[in-house]
Amino acid sequence: MVTIIAVDRDGEEHRIDARVGEPLMLALRDNDVDVEAVCGGEMSCLTCHVYIDPTWLEQIGKRTGEEADMLDDQLYSHPESRLSCQITISPDLDGLRCTVAPPEG
Amino acid sequence: MTMASATVASDLADFEAKDLYSPEVIANPYPYYDALRDKPIQFGLEDYPPGTVPGQDKPYPAWVVLKYHDIIQVCRKPQIFSSRDIMQEESDAPTLMLVNHDDPRHAELRKIAQIAFKPKRVEADITPWMQGVVDRLLDKEDEGEVDFMANLAPDLPALVMTKLIGTPEEDYVLLRRWANAFMVTSDFTTEERNQCNIELWNYYQDAVEQRYADIAAGKDVPDDLMSAFIQAEADGNMLTKEEVIRFCVTLVVAGAETTGYLLGNLIDTLVEEPHFFDELKQDRSLIRPFIEESLRRDGPIQRLHRVCTQDTEIGGTKIREGDWVAIFFASGNRDPEIWERPNDFILKRSNIGRHLTFSHGVHHCMGSGIARNEATQMLNGILDRYSAIEPGSAPRMRQTGGLLNYGLETCPIRLVR
Numbered sequence A: 001m002v003t004i005i006a007v008d009r010d011g012e013e014h015r016i017d018a019r020v021g022e023p024l025m026l027a028l029r030d031n032d033v034d035v036e037a038v039c040g041g042e043m044s045c046l047t048c049h050v051y052i053d054p055t056w057l058e059q060i061g062k063r064t065g066e067e068a069d070m071l072d073d074q075l076y077s078h079p080e081s082r083l084s085c086q087i088t089i090s091p092d093l094d095g096l097r098c099t100v101a102p103p104e105g
Numbered sequence B: 001m002t003m004a005s006a007t008v009a010s011d012l013a014d015f016e017a018k019d020l021y022s023p024e025v026i027a028n029p030y031p032y033y034d035a036l037r038d039k040p041i042q043f044g045l046e047d048y049p050p051g052t053v054p055g056q057d058k059p060y061p062a063w064v065v066l067k068y069h070d071i072i073q074v075c076r077k078p079q080i081f082s083s084r085d086i087m088q089e090e091s092d093a094p095t096l097m098l099v100n101h102d103d104p105r106h107a108e109l110r111k112i113a114q115i116a117f118k119p120k121r122v123e124a125d126i127t128p129w130m131q132g133v134v135d136r137l138l139d140k141e142d143e144g145e146v147d148f149m150a151n152l153a154p155d156l157p158a159l160v161m162t163k164l165i166g167t168p169e170e171d172y173v174l175l176r177r178w179a180n181a182f183m184v185t186s187d188f189t190t191e192e193r194n195q196c197n198i199e200l201w202n203y204y205q206d207a208v209e210q211r212y213a214d215i216a217a218g219k220d221v222p223d224d225l226m227s228a229f230i231q232a233e234a235d236g237n238m239l240t241k242e243e244v245i246r247f248c249v250t251l252v253v254a255g256a257e258t259t260g261y262l263l264g265n266l267i268d269t270l271v272e273e274p275h276f277f278d279e280l281k282q283d284r285s286l287i288r289p290f291i292e293e294s295l296r297r298d299g300p301i302q303r304l305h306r307v308c309t310q311d312t313e314i315g316g317t318k319i320r321e322g323d324w325v326a327i328f329f330a331s332g333n334r335d336p337e338i339w340e341r342p343n344d345f346i347l348k349r350s351n352i353g354r355h356l357t358f359s360h361g362v363h364h365c366m367g368s369g370i371a372r373n374e375a376t377q378m379l380n381g382i383l384d385r386y387s388a389i390e391p392g393s394a395p396r397m398r399q400t401g402g403l404l405n406y407g408l409e410t411c412p413i414r415l416v417r
Helices: A024-030 A054-060 A065-072 B003-011 B023-027 B030-037 B068-075 B086-090 B105-116 B124-141 B152-165 B169-182 B190-216 B225-231 B241-255 B257-272 B275-282 B284-298 B368-385
Strands: A002-007 A013-018 A049-052 A081-083 A097-100 B042-046 B061-065 B144-147 B304-308 B312-314 B317-319 B324-327 B388-391 B408-410 B412-416
Touching (some): A054 A097, B068 B312, B105 B225, B124 B368, B169 B241, B190 B225, B225 B241, B257 B284, B257 B368, B275 B284, B275 B368
Antiparallel strands (some): B388 B412
């Protein structure tokens, strides 16, 4: 288990537990921080979009090709954008900070 | 609660879920969902999954699930609530890819489909072409009175499917008809419905076989979905020829009719609440929120079915292995527990991402981006060209043929330059 610092859409900070080996999306979705993740990790709905704190970007690694394709056209896409369903929690992500992106709608 | 809705609710106090399959409910099911939503779930609705033929296939009675949280619970447990559609399998209609598959095969197929369905291919790459099509369709209608549901709404999605899959554009009229017959919405005779299902299958069988032959002969083949389905490989898995044909069929029936209804419902709101037309015309960044709110409040797809693989419970009611369950996404989209003033059309709801119109979980609609793209291009085309949309000389009528879709049968409007 690692601790993630998630900032919800109201700017409120939450310290949440995330299981190693699981997608970051699950921890965010199950802790009610405004991540809807309606497709459950199928890279289809874009409702688990987060901004990774710049100091963590290198650690997290690059977007995959399909993920980049998905994010490219989005209104609120930034260089720090990632789909949290595509990030697997590892022990070295303890303390990761991310902010939930606004809904596209 | 307004006086009007209070009256409706008391009139419907004794309404039962098994009576949902009736023309007046299909035209506007929402008051009926409201009347049932907070009661224990009820059993006994007999209605027809896509592809089946009323009068020929026998429907299985189903539990009716209407609360947002219950729907989510069903969607998140695909191992308990299976998507296999025995009724469709027993019928003569082609079974659908992904829609009616369970894991592990569903996951394998989805991975292959995702390679073919790259957002770039199905969205960015075809946007300029789509804009051209919208222009052409609007050129034909010009201005004045037009029934939006006659050509504008159904033609765009059918044309998009010809382009994406890679068959001759002029065949879009056939696709329109086949999709209508398959989705059990419009009035077709049993014979017509069967005939359409056969034609639909044969059409794609011929096209796919030709494409395999072209590839085998080393010819240059177009970079469309048909080629991609044939060539996509994930973890050593490829699709069989039959699966490629079924994928093409699935795209047509899933993508043609539903999106037509979405387009109609968008226009309906613009006529009903004309201030939105002006707001969107001035600020195009409101188009996406407008589409999302329409998907929530008036999402065409009402419900899909699941079958229980073991004894379980939903919202405290015990249900048995083998029972059918109808999950009503459209009811979840107006559940007051989730949505404030659920019947009102409100742009930029903070929780809009939670709507269920494209389903929830592993079966989330892969074509959602295409539908949004079509809606965006149609709205942009209309906003570019006209100064207003006014009501036409006759009322706009909702379809009453089948419970699968909430949408307009006719939509007479006046396009004003």
